[in-house]
Amino acid sequence: MNFFSLEAILAMLLGSLYGAIFGALPGLTATLALSLFIPIAIFLPPAVAFSAIIGITATAIFAGDIGAVAVRIPGTPASAAYTEEIYAIGQEKSPAYALGIASIPSAIGSLIGVGFLVVGSLALAQFAKQFSSFEYFWLVLLGLVSGVFASESLLKGIISFCVGMLLGTFGYDPAFGMPRFSFDNNNLLGGVDFIVALIAFFGIAEVLETVYNGKISQTSGGLTDLGRGKSVFHEFFVETWKLCMKNKGRLLRSSLVGTFIGFLPGAGSDLAAWVSSNFARMGGANKEQVTLEGTTSNNAAVAGTWIPALALGIPGDTLTAIILGMFLTLGITPGPDLFQNNFTFVLQIYLAFLLVSVLVMPFAGYISALLVNQMMRVPMRVLLGVVLGLCLVGVYAINNNPFDFSLMLVIGVFALMLRKAGFPIGQLILGLVLGPLLEGYLMQSLIKTNYNLSSFFERPLAIFLALCNLALVAAMIWLRTRPKQDTAK
Amino acid sequence: MKNQHVWEMLVAVIVLFFSIAAWVYSAEFPTQENPIVGPALFPRVLGVILGGSALSLLVSNLWLWQKTRTLETGEAVLPQLGRLALVVVALALVPFVFAQIGLLWTAVLYTMAACLVLGAKPLEACLGAIVMLGFVYVVFIQILKVQA
Secondary structure, eight states, rough: TTTSSSHHHHHHHHHHHHHHHHHHHHHHHHHHHHHHHHHHEEEETTHHHHHHHHHHHHHHHHHHHHHHHSSOOOGGGGGGGGGHHHHHHHHOOOOHHHHHHHHEEEEHHHHHHHHHHHHHHHHHHGGGGEEEEEEHHHHHHHHHHHHHTSSSSSHHHHHHHHHHHHHTTTTEOOOTTOEETTTTTTGGGTTTTTHHHHHHIIIIHHHHHHHHHHHOOOOOTOSEEEEEEEOOHHIIIIIIHHHHTTTTHHHHHHHHHHHHHHHSSOOOHHHHHHHHHHHHHHOOOHHHHHHHHHHHHHHHHHHHHHHHHHHSSOOSSSSHHHHHHHHHHOOOOOOHHHHHHOHHHHHHHHHHHHHHIIIIIIIIIIEEEHHHHTTTTTTTTHHHHHHHHHHHHHHHHHHHHHHHHHHHHHHHHHHHHHTTTOOOOOHHHHHHHHHHHHHHHHHHHHHHSSSSSGGTTTSSSHHHHHHHHHHHHHHHHHHHHHHHHHHOO | OOOHHHHHHHHHHHHHHHHHHHHHHHHTTTTSSSSSSSTTTHHHHHOOOOOOHHHHHHHHHHHHHHHHHHOOOOOHHHHHHHHHHHHHHHHHHHHHHHHHHHHHHHHHHHHHHHHHHOOHHHHHHHHHHHHHHHHHHHIIIIIIIOOO
């Protein structure tokens, strides 16, 4: 089965719609959508599963704008950068026009991002053929360092990463095959199941936090008059297209910025949207232009995050960390070997992205905007109840093991504490994925050089990557301390 | 001192416990040719980093508390904790409920209960449970063949 079979295309469309619903409703995120879908995805053929995943990730970011247009609350953090502007456009002109600006530039940004995904991942995979365990060690460390510095609080970022990595040490160790932290429980011999952890950290914690807070922000109501001009279709497609044609330079600039930020480990769509919309504001852009740049950039970043994930097997953000976990669960190891041994699969991922950008985002975006508008009338208290039910079913479906219910609860309660204390959960998931990789490359390198630490600095590429780590740390420290100096003055 | 700082202190204590546990348990791991490099190395390094970070978080929060000597009580914490404890106990019972009534009805029961706890009207909770029943039956049991 390939990505263009009827099942795969249907999965992509359904995935897009599902992603749109989760993206649009404030409180439900793209990460939660993906976490709840993974237990279903592992039962599907890889082509169908990944078609749906690409559909979910691509549309969930765009759909975050639907909540912003309807009720001034961004559905995803990536839409927060221009919520005021897009809401104002919806009020002053028409919601259909505002949703069109969310959809068409998103599709263009995604399309340009796909171009960079193809070129970037092919080049990076080719380059990575020269990598040995030493280079991979430094590369994974680069992902960790940038992830830590991407956290608002450095200390909390470090703790989140290390807790994730410590959870990753449960089960057989990658170098010697010794069982660790199983506490004489056979269920823990294989380690903490990534998908159980995912559901607990995002699904159960979300429900528990809502129960604890006792308040549910119900934003229902939806939009009553989508179009105010010729027709909804005309405002959604034609008017937006005219705007895009007038702002080609902005589209290109924000796509480039978005793809580049997406490519950086630890960054992602949120940062891309903020940087691009702030660029536009600083340049004196109007509301339409600010929104256009933000929405183009955050969708271009989605493709950008896939470049290191596909070519090196290193996730750039939480979503790609989940996708990488999915790859590994299905026995597919991303990296140069995937390009060499299973290039058809890689090619199909590119084409699926292309299909999502060209067809699914504009047209399914239009349909999902209408459908999601109806979904927004469903009370959030019911949706969260359904989320809890899905968590239970999903957790059991993975291994058919009731022990996973208890594991999910323990992790879920801990995740609630972390959330209330303001610890970044995304960093913890990245730690869970990157920790075993880091340990594996460290141990491999130490064993093959007879425990010689200086071997990490012998190969030119390894030295270059070690210097990159050093430069990143220096740059991040400089960036973090700079505002304090300004304030002192 | 805000409630978030209390949560921070709680997490710091738990993480400190993790770091000590990581260090203690990894002492039991078998050693290799090189006594330092082995299955215990990585957990121990993480234990040290976690311990240090948790201690500094704990100390900074204690220092803040010492300075202000106040605890923000704007939120009525006890009812919130009570409601949370109820849900946690209910979730702890899932393996037993599952053993009695199976996956499908456990999911339906918990969906309905969660809707009610979250403030849904009985009719809304029933509708949520019916949606769950249909979804789990069709997608998980019929299509994905999950043992329910």
